Amino acid sequence: MRIQTVGLGSLRTKIIVLFLLSTGLPHLTTQEIITAERYLQTVAERYGVIRDYEAKIQIRAGGTDMYGTVSHLSPSFLRIDFTRPAEQVILFNGDVLTIYLPQYNAVLNQAISGNARTSGASVATAQGLTLLRRNFIPVFVTGPDPQPLEKGSDELVVLLRLSRRSVSEGFREILLSVNPQTKLIRRIVGTSVADGQVRFDFSDMKVNQGIPEQRFIYDSPASANMFNNFLFQDTD
Numbered sequence: 259m260r261i262q263t264v265g266l267g268s269l270r271t272k273i274i275v276l277f278l279l280s281t282g283l284p285h286l287t288t289q290e291i292i293t294a295e296r297y298l299q300t301v302a303e304r305y306g307v308i309r310d311y312e313a314k315i316q317i318r319a320g321g322t323d324m325y326g327t328v329s330h331l332s333p334s335f336l337r338i339d340f341t342r343p344a345e346q347v348i349l350f351n352g353d354v355l356t357i358y359l360p361q362y363n364a365v366l367n368q369a370i371s372g373n374a375r376t377s378g379a380s381v382a383t384a385q386g387l388t389l390l391r392r393n394f395i396p397v398f399v400t401g402p403d404p405q406p407l408e409k410g411s412d413e414l415v416v417l418l419r420l421s422r423r424s425v426s427e428g429f430r431e432i433l434l435s436v437n438p439q440t441k442l443i444r445r446i447v448g449t450s451v452a453d454g455q456v457r458f459d460f461s462d463m464k465v466n467q468g469i470p471e472q473r474f475i476y477d478s479p480a481s482a483n484m485f486n487n488f489l490f491q492d493t494d
Contacts, residue, residue: 294396294418301434302387304441308332313463319456328460333385335474349476350380356476365478366488381432382443382460393427394420404438407445415444425451 308330315328315338326340334352347358350370357366380386396418399405404414415435422430428450435445442465446458478484 292402294398295391297398297402297416297436298387298391298396298418298420298434301436301441301443302384302391305382305384305387308384308465310467310469311463311465312467312469313460316459316461317456318459320454329469329473330383331469331471331474332383334380334383335471336380336383337474337476347476349474351474356478358476358478358482363479363482365482365484367484367486368488381434381446382458390420390432393423394432395423396420399433407435413444414438 310329310331312327312329315326317324317326323342324340324346325342326338326346329335329337329339334350336348336350338348340346340348343359343361345358345360347356349356353369355366355368355370358364359366381390399417399419402416404416407413407415416438418434418436420432420434429448430451431449433445433447433449434443436442437444440463442460442463444460448456450456
């Protein structure tokens with residue numbers, strides 16, 4: 259009787275195994291497991307083939323909303339022309355950050371070292387994502403499946419939470435919302451060590467339009483007051 263029971267058990271096991279093999283098991287064995295690190299790598303690879311892009315941008319910081327158009331040219335050119343505040347400009351040419359503040363008739367210039375470039379809109383570039391992967395640890399907030407961008411939204415994104423590896427980073431945490439189809443960043447939310455937040459929203463992005471380098475040359479108004487090294491003194 260014991261031998262018969264074992265035999266039936268073996269037959270039952272074989273039937274279950276054959277059933278699994280004929281249905282979903284091949285998919286389970288061949289499907290790639292998507293980790294947050296691997297997903298962030300695919301986003302970086304996507305930006306790696308983008309020579310330039312232009313998009314609408316909204317920046318929210320300290321209860322203030324700013325609107326404009328952002329332009330990027332690989333590897334590190336970045337320019338934001340604001341409509342609110344009107345005529346304000348932020349420009350980075352790879353070495354120097356320039357900000358024009360029309361309300362003060364002032365142009366601020368600051369040389370930027372490599373250690374200070376992983377912040378703000380510069381994250382949404384191939385170079386910025388390389389630094390992000392090096393300096394932050396990513397995890398999925400709700401898994402790799404797309405979720406609403408925010409409560410009540412029909413727009414779906416994959417949400418990644420990135421925690422800093424070193425206390426030297428200006429942001430202790432960064433949330434990335436990624437379009438699951440295009441692998442382009444839809445939203446960046448950075449939380450500082452003092453729990454302040456800044457949010458960047460990108461929309462209507464157009465890639466590889468042939469943006470010329472001349473767009474990243476800024477001629478400041480002749481009457482503007484110039485201020486150099488306004489963030490910190492260069493210690494190099």
